[in-house]
Amino acid sequence: MEAARPQREPALDADYDVEAVRAQFPALQQEVYDEQPLVYLDNAATTQKPQAVVDRLERYYTRENANVHRGVHVLSQQASSAYEAVRERVADFIGAPEPDRGPAHAQIVYTRGTTEAINLVAATWGRSELEAGDEVLLSRMEHHSNIVPWQRICEETGAELKVIPVTDRGELDVEALEALLSERTELVAVTHVSNTLGTINPVERITEKAHAAGAKVLVDGAQSVPHMEIDVAELGVDFFCFSGHKMYGPTGIGALYGRRKLLDAMPPYQGGGDMIDEVSFGGTTYAEVPHKFEAGTPSIADVIALGAAAAWLDDMGRERVHEHERALLRYATERAREIDDIRLIGTAREKASVLSFLLGDVHPYDAGTVLDRLGIAVRTGHHCTQPLMERLEIPGTVRASLACYNTREDIDRLAEGLEKVRTMFG
Amino acid sequence: METQSATIDARADELVAEFGLFDGWMGRYEHLIDLGREIPQIADAHKDDAHRIEGCQSKVWVRAEPGEGGRLRFTGDSNAAITRGLAALLIRVLDDQPPADVAAADLGFLGEIGMEEHLSPTRKNGLHAMVEQIKGRARRAA
Numbered sequence: 001m002e003a004a005r006p007q008r009e010p011a012l013d014a015d016y017d018v019e020a021v022r023a024q025f026p027a028l029q030q031e032v033y034d035e036q037p038l039v040y041l042d043n044a045a046t047t048q049k050p051q052a053v054v055d056r057l058e059r060y061y062t063r064e065n066a067n068v069h070r071g072v073h074v075l076s077q078q079a080s081s082a083y084e085a086v087r088e089r090v091a092d093f094i095g096a097p098e099p100d101r102g103p104a105h106a107q108i109v110y111t112r113g114t115t116e117a118i119n120l121v122a123a124t125w126g127r128s129e130l131e132a133g134d135e136v137l138l139s140r141m142e143h144h145s146n147i148v149p150w151q152r153i154c155e156e157t158g159a160e161l162k163v164i165p166v167t168d169r170g171e172l173d174v175e176a177l178e179a180l181l182s183e184r185t186e187l188v189a190v191t192h193v194s195n196t197l198g199t200i201n202p203v204e205r206i207t208e209k210a211h212a213a214g215a216k217v218l219v220d221g222a223q224s225v226p227h228m229e230i231d232v233a234e235l236g237v238d239f240f241c242f243s244g245h246k247m248y249g250p251t252g253i254g255a256l257y258g259r260r261k262l263l264d265a266m267p268p269y270q271g272g273g274d275m276i277d278e279v280s281f282g283g284t285t286y287a288e289v290p291h292k293f294e295a296g297t298p299s300i301a302d303v304i305a306l307g308a309a310a311a312w313l314d315d316m317g318r319e320r321v322h323e324h325e326r327a328l329l330r331y332a333t334e335r336a337r338e339i340d341d342i343r344l345i346g347t348a349r350e351k352a353s354v355l356s357f358l359l360g361d362v363h364p365y366d367a368g369t370v371l372d373r374l375g376i377a378v379r380t381g382h383h384c385t386q387p388l389m390e391r392l393e394i395p396g397t398v399r400a401s402l403a404c405y406n407t408r409e410d411i412d413r414l415a416e417g418l419e420k421v422r423t424m425f426g
Numbered sequence: 427m428e429t430q431s432a433t434i435d436a437r438a439d440e441l442v443a444e445f446g447l448f449d450g451w452m453g454r455y456e457h458l459i460d461l462g463r464e465i466p467q468i469a470d471a472h473k474d475d476a477h478r479i480e481g482c483q484s485k486v487w488v489r490a491e492p493g494e495g496g497r498l499r500f501t502g503d504s505n506a507a508i509t510r511g512l513a514a515l516l517i518r519v520l521d522d523q524p525p526a527d528v529a530a531a532d533l534g535f536l537g538e539i540g541m542e543e544h545l546s547p548t549r550k551n552g553l554h555a556m557v558e559q560i561k562g563r564a565r566r567a568a
Contacts, residue, residue: 033451034450363484363505363507364483365483365484365506365509366484366506366509369455369508373451373455381483395484396483420452424452424456424459425459
């Protein structure tokens, strides 16, 4: 508890009309339980969808539905164009650089999400490049989706997993990473922003060190893409993955960016239609990237709506959105520090959009259940980062995670809710 | 229900009456938390994987021991207060009853006391798993 109320940071951007933003999200207009207006603070799990994205899905299914890349008919041609146009938008959205050969957007592979993107790299690049004696470095703060695929491929290939430690305040220990890097290191796989702590990792620096050691770098961008400008060329990464549903788009769609040279050398992922050049029982030749990684009919509607989500964010002005979120995180952190017995989990110097905490001895599940009854949606538990929880010696946290439509009132309701939790379990 | 034990029914009715004294969810939850404080405590030595209920965000353990006349005696605990309360509810209704009655017990009272949202198998509080485990144990003992 602080003796005096700390000096407030500058107020939220007065020009940012958060009510007008909220009005675009139908799901935010509802009440839950006993007429409690919904406070949605589980955005790191998934964001709500603006009407523009919902409309785009509806328009596709009501007027444009056709399979892509096959039909000579007009609907199929239009669907194919829309589907491929999103690839260009996504490439632009994350700053994919022009490769030596082909366009920038050929380096964008559609996946079901970040998890599938990582699994794709592990199953193709990992299986063909890793061998006994090689090492894969992961951080202690990775989401299980950036741990388990590597564990599996290491078991299969005989490569070894090494863990980059995390400091007490929840920052990646870059010096330890440097010490772990060697000529045996084939890959460094790290998250850009921790889903549990909000820590922003210094990806540029990591990439520089990893490349100097001859290793490739994969970045899990699931939690960074919604909250900051992404320029994969500037970051210098070799692979970058993200999910549509955490950036106001549909579930079931995400993307992998990979350097063209790497993608070209990688074997295909799944076999099927659309990923082939020619098939015969004598042997099959594969399509060029990115299609060799996209077997079967893809999530066409979701791809197109992902494009709508990216367009929506660009129309909003990504920098304005991010500034709003940064100011709101500062406000939330200040409000939280005023609550007795609260322990913030993750106090990195660079953070995005996540406030994780424990309240005295109250189990996160209890806190989350009471907050839920008050209409406040937060996440509780280990957030699919059990090795990190073990490192911090806690069973889990309560996590409030912010998005473009959250308000100071949301944070005030959370703070009031936490006071109730304290009363009930104190 | 003809298979329902009169005792289990009576205990459930008693709980419904108790929870009926509270108007809002908060009072009911506070009562649930209080009931959790009175749970027949499982010995620390038994807080192991063998007695752990899977599928909960919190840790919860339930143990069944044979008592007099083949009836089962239950003890339990959880490191979350609400989950401990839910375990206590089940134990209060099902403890020291003929295994066949426990196995056949209708636990509709949980809905009547406003805890219906905890009953879904997808809720991570383990109530559903606790019920399955207790009934499974009772079926084997019956």
